Amino acid sequence: MTDDVSPDHILQVGFGFWASKALLSAVELEVFSHLADGPRTGLGLQSAMGLHPRATYDFLDTLVALGLLQRDGAGESARYENTPSTARFLDKRSPQYIGGILEMANARLFRFWADLTPALKTGKPQNEIKANGASMFGELYADPARLEQFMDAMSGISLGNFTALAETFDFSSYRTLTDIGGATGQLSSIVAARHPHLQCRTCDLPVVQPIAERRLKERGLDGRVVAESLDFFTDEFPPADVITMGMILHDWNLENKKMLIAKAYRALPPGGALVAIENIIDDERRQNAFGLMMSLNMLIEFGEAFDFTGAQFSEWCQEAGFSRCEIIPLAGPASAAVAYK
Missing domain, CATH: 1.10.10.10 (Winged helix-like DNA-binding domain superfamily/Winged helix DNA-binding domain)
Structure with missing residues (x-):
């Protein structure tokens, strides 16, 4: 043989x-x-x-x-x-350029992943915090230029997912959308352009608002999409028919994930929807290698943060009061995890 x-x-x-x-x-x-x-x-x-x-x-x-x-x-x-x-x-002049996230991987993540073994043994982050005690977000938000570069990186890799969401999710019965942690307003802009009946707002920290306002004006959507300041740890979410969070939940530990989901529930009307765009791990944890490795990346970046399965998302949302959940595949390894009130 x-x-x-x-x-x-x-x-x-x-x-x-x-x-x-x-x-x-x-x-x-x-x-x-x-x-x-x-x-x-x-x-x-x-x-x-x-x-x-x-x-x-x-x-x-x-x-x-x-x-x-x-x-x-x-x-x-x-x-x-x-x-x-x-x-x-990968041509910087292309409107579909995704190289920003690869630039960040080259400048930061490639070196930090060399310390995966210490992360696995300690459960502690292995990024800038080891050198100077500052968290990744603390470093980013202290430097507006670096923050905008980071947002551009995330925009490149999110473009396909947000476009797929705008095309596959049924927004017809909704009138308002709030994107929590909306950065440059990309998600709101794509959805608003595809669904003219929607009034959208993008919410992020005060240092981000001028960036989002400038980008919305460049896109010709400054009347259709409003940029507002919000700290999602201290502020309640503004009421909306749909609340979206693009690559937000995976940045946090379980307690904060549940806190954000509960805030979304309180802000939604009956029939409203929470939509979380993430690299949702398959429930059997066998297939979505990128989602699993992204969860390891969250370990390296934040320690307690992690990516999750659709079943976990459903469990947390039902605990918050949502009636049902579904997973909608988007682009590549990403999906929209949707919870309906």
């Missing part, structure tokens, strides 16, 4: 950081933006990015082998170009 057991998968996962860092460095060096206007030779890219000759072709051909670039020809006359996906999602 032939032994078909292979170590290939083990080695691929074990050395996965090689491929990851090649992509993250390519984003940092803006490889895909340099190719936005058409194919270029290796020497042309070497000059544009300031690469050392020893590194140029190994780096570019690695991106080809990983399916992140295309190459026509061989040697110094070969010309490199973007793939359809890297042209759409």
Whole structure:
């Protein structure tokens, strides 16, 4: 009998950081933006990015082998170009650019994940707080420029999810929507543009409000979507038919998750809906690897914070008084967890 057991998968996962860092460095060096206007030779890219000759072709051909670039020809006359996906999602001039989250992964998370083992043993965060005692959010909100960069990163990765929500969730019977922790107002803007009958508001901390107001004006939605200040730890949520939270609940421990869900329940009318957009883990905890690894990332970032299953969300919401829940798949590993009052 032939032994078909292979170590290939083990080695691929074990050395996965090689491929990851090649992509993250390519984003940092803006490889895909340099190719936005058409194919270029290796020497042309070497000059544009300031690469050392020893590194140029190994780096570019690695991106080809990983399916992140295309190459026509061989040697110094070969010309490199973007793939359809890297042209759409990794060119900084593209409206669908998602590289911001990869920039953050390169600048912060790649190094912090080197300390996953201490996180697993201690349950403690392994980010900036180890060096200076300041939490990630404390650092971000103290620097408006860095805060806006972070929000841009989150906007890129959330675009597909928020668009899918606007297209798949039935908003027809609702008239008002409040997005809690709404950052730049992206979710409210996408939903308002798709459903003109809705009046939307986006709520976040006072330092965020001017950013959201500027972005809403740029989108031509400053009349349809209102930006307001709110501290969701100390303030009650404003009344609305639908309350949304995009990648908010997973940032907190169980006590705070339940507190936010209870505030949403109090702010909703009968028939209203709480919609939490998250990388919802499948109930059997076998399939959504990204959601599970995001939960490990929450361990590294915050310690007690964690991602969760649809069954857990339903349990917490029914405890708060909601009558029923459903999970609506969105883009990739993300879903909308919906609780109806």
